[in-house]
Amino acid sequence: MNRQSRPRLLLPPPPAPRIGPRPLPLHLLTHLATLWGSLSVLPLWKKGSLSWKPHLAEPASRLKASLDAAGPDAFARFEHALTAEAGRRHAAFLNGIESYRHHPYRRALPPPPEAWRRGSTRLLDYRTDAGADPAVPVLVIPSLVNRAYILDLTERRSLMRYFAARGLAPFLVDWDVPGPDERDFTLTDYVLDRLEPMLERVAALCGRPPVLVGYCMGGLLALPLAQRRPDSVAGLALLATPFDFAAGRAAVAPLLLALEPVLGAAIDRFGCLPVDMLQALFAALDPGLAARKFTAFAHLKPSSARARDFVALEDWANDGVPLAAAVARECLFDWYGTNAPARGAWQIDSRPVLPEEVRGPTLAVIPGHDRIVPAESALVLAERIAGARVKVVAGGHVGLLTGPRARTDVLAPLVRWIRRRYP
Structure with missing residues (x-):
């Protein structure tokens, strides 16, 4: 075969550039x-007319x-x-x-099977052998505002796969983007119409009540579930879960309430809180963070593990989920604006969500350097649950799950605590 007649090798086109960091x-x-x-x-x-802060004047x-x-x-x-x-x-x-x-990394983990689905919500089954002897079931609940795969980020950094490899029976709630069924949802709908049926599904599959593990906002959603269904929950683990929204962030409430007419109008206009608006609110917590992160990333070798880990985490952070309109109002104006949970004014199905009514074993894992959920906010929740155990760890909100010490400081102790629910 001469050179001219050889078939040309068609290479796949390079992936499109990412749109992040958003916005x-x-x-x-x-x-x-x-x-x-x-x-x-x-x-x-x-001209000598600039006023300095007192500690900078000299x-x-x-x-x-x-x-x-x-x-x-x-x-x-x-x-x-x-x-x-x-x-x-x-x-x-x-x-x-x-x-x-333009980094070449793309997440390519095989998806786990679905154990249950309703609307856009799925229950993902991470059990390694569904036919094995009964293992300790664990229902893991993430936040509504980010994708669930922060709990299954990469092969090496996955809470779900870590649980499964150690003989637990882990299930992950995947909220996904609100669809037609969830457009008018409130937080009550998410608890009653999604979490309670999934709780029953896990118990039916495993033959015993699961331990709940709630991360961030997912911990707040797990709280009324444990309060309402004490006989169906073997234990409650709260990871970086806020509760007192004034603790450590006193300036946020008046700002949000002042912005309520503008934000509320935007929520009504879009029928949700769009991802970029939500990302802008997160960015306001530390306006210089993006510059520090990406300036440091520019000096990393692209093929290094550190670079791939950075890209994996940033891809997740920029792959946000809009909040249904009613849920956005509850979170922004009731939680952050008026601190309804800490005041006992937050209700699910007309019943106040009161930590004091949670009777089962509880563990609160609290990052000591969390920009999203100040430690003071999470500590208040643990202090109001009788007998709750508190574990304060180094690191931040996401490093709790993905940082270099996550396995030794968080995941291994968490597995030991979960196993003790079924001695």
């Missing part, structure tokens, strides 16, 4: 405003005196250096974003 315009504008804001105050500083005064003593051209050189540094930092941020958007 990308907000992250870019925030970084630019931070950098160029430093330049905008230089004329005021040169070093700022020393720096200005040093520049004045260096001669008339010193300030111009300083301005030039500051401008160059601002440009360098923004270029590094952009490089990190581009490296992320």
Whole structure:
């Protein structure tokens, strides 16, 4: 066969660039405003009319005196250096974003079988051998605002596969995007129409009540389930679960209530709280986080395990889920706005959700450096459940599950605690 007649090898097209980090315009504008804001105050500083925070006044005064003593051209050189540094930092941020958007990693874990489905909600069965001797059943409940696969992120970083490998019978609630059936859902609907039937399904498959493991908002949804169905729940584990929404974040409530007319109108207009609006609210908790993360990522070797782990986590973070309109109002304005759970005013099916009414064994795992759920907020919940055990661990909200010490500090102790529910 001559060279001209050989068939050409058709390679698959490269994957489309990612759209994140979301919302990308907000992250870019925030970084630019931070950098160029430093330049905008230089004329005021040169005139000596800039008011400093008390703890910065003395070093700022020393720096200005040093520049004045260096001669008339010193300030111009300083301005030039500051401008160059601002440009360098923004270029590094952009490089990190581009490296992320074109990274070859794509999540490709085999999906587990479904054990139950209603509407867009699925119950995923992670048991390694459904026909084996009865194992301890575990129903894992994630948040409604992010994809459930944070609990099954990669082969190495998967709470669900870790549970299964250690002989438990784990099931994961996958909420997915609200569809026509969930468009008008409230939190009561999610508990009564989804969680309670799934609880019964797991018990029927395994022959005994499961232990509930709730992560973040999923812990708050597990709480009324344990309160309403004490005989159907063998134990309750709460991972980074908020409850007192004023603890550690006193400034959030007045801001959200002030924004309620605008946010409420947007929720009504879209019929949900869109993903990018939700991501913008999360970004406001730490406006500089995106720049720090992606600038550091730009220096990683793309083929390294650290780079792949970063991309896997960022893909999940940017793969958000909109909240149904009524649920969004409950979470934003009742939870964060008026602190209804801590006040005893949050209700499921007209019944107040009261931690004091939870009687079963309870474990609260609380990250000590959580930007999403301050430790004070989670501690209040544990203190109000009689006999609850508290385990404070290092790390943050997501590192609790995916960080380098997650297995030793969180997963292994959690498995031991779960196993004790069925001695």
